[in-house]
Amino acid sequence: MKKLEVIVPCYNEEESIVLFEKRMEEIFCLLPEYQCSILYVNDGSKDDTCQIIKKSSAEKDYVNYISFARNFGKEAAMFAGLSHSAGDFVVVMDADLQHPPELIPQMLDGIKEGYDCCMARRTNRKGEKIIRQKLSRMFYRLMNRITSVEMLQGSTDYCLMTRQMADAVLSLHERERFTKGIFNWVGFQKKYIEYENKERIAGESKWSFGTLFRYAISGITAFSVTPLHLASAIGIIVMLAAFLYALYIFVTTLFLDTARTGFASIIIILLFLGGMIILLLGVIGEYLSKIYIEVKQRPVYIIKDTSLKAKDGE
């Protein structure tokens, strides 16, 4: 019997877990030909999430958990889940039921058709703030233009993949992980399954505008060096403009005898160039910080407690 393992990153999800598990059990009943299991990754929750998943894991054989020593972020939680998964097919999904579990049978059908991975894709962003929708659309357009990975609008990290693809995802060892990009980077045959966006079942989103912005920058710098090339291009354009302007001043002073008073223009140019230099240094800094983080070789997560060994040893 093939194993189907569902990895669920959880951070302060005490209100969602029970509802989530109930829905998953209904889905598992529809899949008698698979040995289904859930692997919760508690990402340093401050509420009762850890107790709830521990209790569930003690009661049910098909529920396991990994608990982090602190909050390491959803990316780290997904990585830990994949690293410890043993399923022939692995699903990664959120605990808040925004990722509809009823897509799993359709995803398995996709695998039977010969795909390596079935990814869920939102057709709308109902229930989200307009500004977040607009910025997200801009981000996808930018990602597709300047990086080599192709990301469809509305793609999520809810997907079902084969063991082979999960191992390929794990073979990328970067510390700052941008999973959506990694899923696309590794290739393989993907099928997109569309669904209407759902609101959270309980609790609230952990993403603020600031964290999303950092996430977007991290995604771009992880998959593209175009901003660095752009910095050189801007430098050349500014130098060319300065040269042409100098030529213009030289000619007009020589032949037209006009007096040059340029205090305002000098200040404007100084400020403009100063701002641009700082901005471009910032771009270089982004890449430097990436190198710094990678060079330190710190672990992506630290596990405090898990049910995996205990159950294996039984």
Ligand code: UDP
């Ligand atoms: N999550 C996590 N660590 C974090 C933040 C979120 O494991 O630091 C989990 C969270 O419990 C949920 C999933 O990642 O299962 C998606 O989070 P959320 O619903 O807040 O994101 P959104 O749906 O708003 O994008």
Ligand code: MG
């Ligand atoms: Mg959510």
